[in-house]
Amino acid sequence: MHGSEDGGAFDALLFLSFGGPEKPADVRPFLENVTRGRGVPRERLDEVVEHYLHFGGVSPINRLNLDMIEALRAELGRRGRDLPIYFGNRNWHPLVADTTRRMYDDGHRRVLVFPTSAWGGYSGCRQYHEDIAGALSATGLDDAGLVLRKLPQFSAEPKFIEASANALRTALGSFGTAPRVVFTAHSIPAAADRNAGPAAEGGHLYSLQVKAAAAAVAHSVGLQEYDVVWQSRSGPPQVPWLEPDICDHLRELRESGVTDVAVMPIGFVSDHLEVIWDLDSEARELAAELGMGYVRVPTVGTDPVFLSMIVDLIERYADGGGDVTAMGCGDNGALCRPDCCVPARRPSSRP
Ligand SMILES: CC1=C(CCC(=O)O)c2cc3nc(cc4[nH]c(cc5[nH]c(cc1n2)c(C)c5CCC(=O)O)c(CCC(=O)O)c4C)C(CCC(=O)O)=C3C
Numbered sequence: 001m002h003g004s005e006d007g008g009a010f011d012a013l014l015f016l017s018f019g020g021p022e023k024p025a026d027v028r029p030f031l032e033n034v035t036r037g038r039g040v041p042r043e044r045l046d047e048v049v050e051h052y053l054h055f056g057g058v059s060p061i062n063r064l065n066l067d068m069i070e071a072l073r074a075e076l077g078r079r080g081r082d083l084p085i086y087f088g089n090r091n092w093h094p095l096v097a098d099t100t101r102r103m104y105d106d107g108h109r110r111v112l113v114f115p116t117s118a119w120g121g122y123s124g125c126r127q128y129h130e131d132i133a134g135a136l137s138a139t140g141l142d143d144a145g146l147v148l149r150k151l152p153q154f155s156a157e158p159k160f161i162e163a164s165a166n167a168l169r170t171a172l173g174s175f176g177t178a179p180r181v182v183f184t185a186h187s188i189p190a191a192a193d194r195n196a197g198p199a200a201e202g203g204h205l206y207s208l209q210v211k212a213a214a215a216a217v218a219h220s221v222g223l224q225e226y227d228v229v230w231q232s233r234s235g236p237p238q239v240p241w242l243e244p245d246i247c248d249h250l251r252e253l254r255e256s257g258v259t260d261v262a263v264m265p266i267g268f269v270s271d272h273l274e275v276i277w278d279l280d281s282e283a284r285e286l287a288a289e290l291g292m293g294y295v296r297v298p299t300v301g302t303d304p305v306f307l308s309m310i311v312d313l314i315e316r317y318a319d320g321g322g323d324v325t326a327m328g329c330g331d332n333g334a335l336c337r338p339d340c341c342v343p344a345r346r347p348s349s350r351p
């Protein structure tokens with residue numbers, strides 16, 4: 001079911017994200033939270049542990065999220081909206097269940113939820129619904145009259161496209177000649193992409209949204225040619241994920257004579273570990289080996305146009321209005337469509 005019967009204004013915002021470790025000792029337990037029951041092989045986990053340890057066991061994601069929250073507070077204030085912002089995560093502290101308890105104890109009963117993913121699909125959307133439902137049951141607040149309304153997917157919001165296009169345009173200014181623009185997003189299992197979105201609509205919602213956003217940004221910047229590729233593949237090697245991978249693609253571009261690339265991580269809203277490791281370390285080093293010019297375009301992060309998009313979204317729903325049937329929107333973990341983004345069966349990591 002959608003929405004709540006009574007409607008009415010919302011009195012707080014929950015900024016809901018992925019979470020990341022704050023110190024070396026957090027890394028393993030964090031990764032265990034991320035991958036519990038997900039069939040990620042031990043070897044891949046050991047590799048990812050090294051990526052985090054390379055940065056002292058600290059992911060930038062929490063600080064980046066706090067920066068965004070700070071900027072959102074300022075923008076809400078400028079618009080005269082008195083809406084306290086709370087921070088909660090799926091995989092690390094502050095965990096969304098603890099934050100839910102705190103919001104309730106502070107007297108909030110109607111809370112809008114902004115998730116830091118633009119996309120449909122299991123990892124970007126449905127799993128955030130599950131996080132909300134899980135937080136309510138872990139705190140025993142399922143029947144406490146609390147409404148947590150998740151805001152919809154924002155991949156097609158004009159200001160998301162505009163903020164991304166601004167970042168790309170600025171980066172392109174740093175090249176003498178026009179580089180090849182390569183958009184990248186997190187790979188997911190091919191089966192998860194087939195199941196993304198309502199089954200009746202044919203699936204592939206995640207990859208279609210990524211491609212549509214890339215096309216809109218490319219159009220806005222006036223690009224004739226560009227590519228959409230995937231990064232940060234996980235899972236057992238025999239399971240197909242979205243391809244091509246960014247690094248394989250750079251090799252192909254080089255073979256076909258391309259000498260300069262601008263890599264735009266459209267799939268992520270901030271420069272967290274997947275960006276600074278997979279793009280700023282691995283892909284950049286490969287480009288250097290191949291003798292290619294390489295620029296990594298910034299993520300939207302605290303860009304004023306992007307923040308303005310978030311606050312527009314909040315204002316659309318804050319007084320009880322807004323389209324509660326929009327994709328990704330739902331109360332207390334209720335899916336926006338029945339049979340949406342059904343989790344694919346995952347092979348076990350154990351023999
Ligand atoms: C679509 C998507 C987004 C974008 C939407 C969104 O933003 O939500 C995203 C974001 C992120 N992914 C992140 C980190 C990780 N993702 C992992 C694993 C996985 N991601 C997947 C998908 C996505 N992930 C999938 C299908 C897996 C396989 C396991 C599973 O089926 O769940 C693993 C486990 C190790 C590994 O297997 O690589 C880690 C550590 C961080 C935080 C980085 C930091 O700490 O700064 C962020 C923002």
Ligand SMILES: [Fe+2]
Pocket residue numbers: 186
């Ligand atoms: Fe991920």
